[in-house]
Amino acid sequence: MSGWLELKISIIRGGMEEYLTPMGPTKLHVNPIFEISPLQPMFSEWLVFEGISVDERGRQHYLDASVAYKRAVLNCIDYLSKFGYSKQQVYMLLSCCPCEGRISGIVDIPNACATLAIPVAIFDQDIRPNKTGLPVGPRLVSKGQAPTARYTGSLETFQNPATKAPGT
DSSP states (O other): OOOOOOOOOOOOTTHHHHHOOOOSSSTTOOOOOOOOOSOOOOOSOEEEEEEESBOTTSOBOTTOHHHHHHHHHHHHHHHHGGGTOOHHHHHHHHHHSOOEEEEEESOSTTOOEEEEEEEGGGSSSOOSOOTTOSOOSOOOOOOOOOOOOOOOSOSOOOOOGGGOOTTO
């Protein structure tokens, strides 16, 4: 489950005040906006998990899409943990893989329905249900290592003028 990430950002001085509407007591209470990549991963096969607005205790929540989406995610985590992944690994995978979450039905009173679709091609094994059942036998899934960052001194650095010590 290794990978890399490249981020490119532009800082717009005063951009929050200019572009975003405050939603709370201070001008910093805003909801961010961002532009997505023009290149989308193209996957042809997806496995979709569904959740409805009934919580873990069996209590129904009237048209609550939050509960429905939470159930879809928990259903996905439970399912993928049967393939040798820990629940923590699946949680981390879902936070960075190209999954698609949707509110799939809000008109089916009293239930809300949400779905989470994950591409099957991102896995090193077939995770689709089949006649032979789950994989049998031990399967080692590496716990991985925490990412580390190192500065070699070869790149230019910047210092925030507001935190610059006087006289420097």
